[in-house]
Amino acid sequence: MEAGRDCVVEERAEEEVMVFLPDLAAKRVLYLNATRSFVYKLAAVAAHVTAVDSMQHNANEKLKDHHVDNVTFKCDDVTKLDFPSASFDLVCSSKLFENLHDPSASNLMSRVLSWLTPGGHFFLREKSYHPSVGKVVTGDGRVYRNGRKYCGMLHATTSPTSALNVTRGKNLVAYIASGDPCEVCLLAERVERETTEQLMETRYSLSFILKLEWIFGHTWVSTGGEATTREFCGHLKLRPGQRVLDVGCGAGGSAFFMARHYGIHIHGVDLSTSMINLSIDRQENLNTDDKKRIQFEICDIMKAEYASNTYDVIYSRDSILHIPNKDKLFPKLYRWLKPGGTLFTTDYFRGTGRLSQEFLSYEKKSCSAFVTMETYGATLRAAGFKEVKEQDLCDKFYDIQKEELDSFTSTREAFVDQYSQEDFDVLVNICSNKLGWVKSQQFVWGAFTAKK
Structure with a gap:
């Protein structure tokens, strides 16, 4: 019975x-550490699949069932x-890198x-048995790495x-449902090197995320x-069993x-x-029921x-500000919501005050990509949302940010001991600037609620 259940989960x-996976029509695929069932799933949509297995008898077994002409099995x-x-x-691998130590894996x-x-x-798809550490080598020589290690x-x-x-x-939903959020898969694209460097500059490092948590909390x-x-959740009338899409989920707190x-x-x-890998690491520490209810995705x-009419609520905290084409995003969110579903966002906006060079920098x-609250609301309505309600939260933001800054300042000695005075000054400067920009009406924190 247990083996049968495992087969169902794997299927x-x-x-x-x-x-x-990306669209494989007319594509050539190399499959490393190939399993028979998945070979034929790939072959059903790809132009050709080269399947590699290191065991000769496994390759021979696969050849016995070889009834398609677009698969080449290779033992090597x-x-x-x-x-x-x-x-x-496309090159894909399944639980291959647990058999390779770092030099061989990198090569x-x-x-x-x-x-x-x-x-x-x-x-690549791998099992991360030890999400809280980067790498563990077991007695039989297997190497288990977490998602953050593989991304690096x-x-x-x-x-x-x-x-x-x-x-x-992402972590695979099929395994989350069985209480295991550490079955992970990653998709990487071959790009021009300059493109990668530009993308990486916009991403949060793990170190910076952990520093921010000194201000906002674990x-x-x-x-x-x-x-x-x-x-905010108290106003959303959330009910057990509902489905929520958290856009820009950060370090996992809201989820x-x-x-x-x-x-x-x-x-x-x-x-x-870094955000998603940290969230998956922390998911492992939840109780079994809560662990099964969350999926994280890079x-x-x-x-x-995503499928139309999928989510009861779409929720986003201070993230959509990074997206220039909000007029293209909001119709997608509208489509993914169920009829009668709710969109809730908080975001940063441009205010009515004269914008300083420091703010623009x-x-x-x-x-x-800051816009005004008026523009944001109009874009939501143009996407089809009804009952669009906005709330200026500047007073609340000022009081909260001031309290967070005071609390953070009181931890200076401990923070500097773990990081540096320079890191401390950077975070204090960011918070202080935001307080000043709110006062001068350059910077607004607001919330929007809308219905489908």
């Missing part, structure tokens, strides 16, 4: 992965494979980069002209942390809070690999595609 996981040591440059549109990733066509993708290895894979950039990643990176989350206090299912999405929300450096 669901494979179907989930197929949806996760993956660390010694050699293919011409730009041979494949294979470099060769994968060379085998990919420009714009091609590398997919992928981002470090470069050539003089190209690099791997992680574009998507698992929080938005104004007011748990206190404002508790207040954990809603799962724990309301019994709802959360899908947290963020562009930052994803650019502008490139995401912060906007550019933080990769923000």
Whole structure:
């Protein structure tokens, strides 16, 4: 019975992965550490699949069932494979890298980069048994890494002209439902090296996230942390069993809070690999029921595609400000909401005061695309949202930020001991500037609620 249940879970996981992968029509695929069932799923949509297994008898077994003409089975040591440059549109692996120590793993990733066509993708699926540490080597020589470690290895894979950039990643829902959020998959794209460097500059590092939590609280990176989350969720009339999409979910605070206090299912999405990997690490520490209700995904929300009428609530805290094309985002959010569903966002906006050079410099450096509350509301209405209600929260923001800054200042000695005086001064300066910009009406914190 247990084995049968495991087979059902794995079948669901494979179907989930197929949806996760890029379009494979007319594409060439290299599948490393191939499993028979997934080979044929790939072959059903791809132009050709080269499936590699290091065990000869496994390759022979797969050949017995070889009833399609677009699969080539190959028995070889993956660390010694050699293919011409730009041979494949997709290279995928399944639980391969747990068998490779860091030098071999990094070397294979470099060769994968060379085998990919420009714009091609590398997919890997691995089991992270120890999410709280970067890497664990077991007695049998297996190497278990967490998602953050794999993201770091992928981002470090470069050539003089190209690099791997992680574009998507998630923990598999099929395994979350069985109480295991650590079955993870990642998708990286071969891009021009300059593109990767520009993208990485806009992302939060793990170190910076942990520094922000000194201000907002553990698992929080938005104004007011748990206190404002508790207040805002209290107005949303959340009910057990509902589905919520958390856009820009950060370090997981809102997802954990809603799962724990309301019994709802959360899908947290963020562009930052560090945010999502940290959230998945922390998910492992939840109780079993809460753990099963949350899925985290690395994803650019502008490139995401989810089924229409899927979510009861779409929730976002201080994140949409980073997206320039809000007129393209809001119709997507509208489509994903169920009829009668609710959109709730808090965001930073431009105020009516004269904008200082310092403020404009912060906007550019933080990769923000501030608009006025009036423009934001009009864009929501143009996307089809009804009952659009806005709330200016500047007074609340000023009081909360002042309290958070005072509290953070009182921890200076401990913070500097762990980081540096320079890091402390940077965070104090950011908070102080925001307080000044609110006073001069350059900067607004506000909330929007809208209905489908």
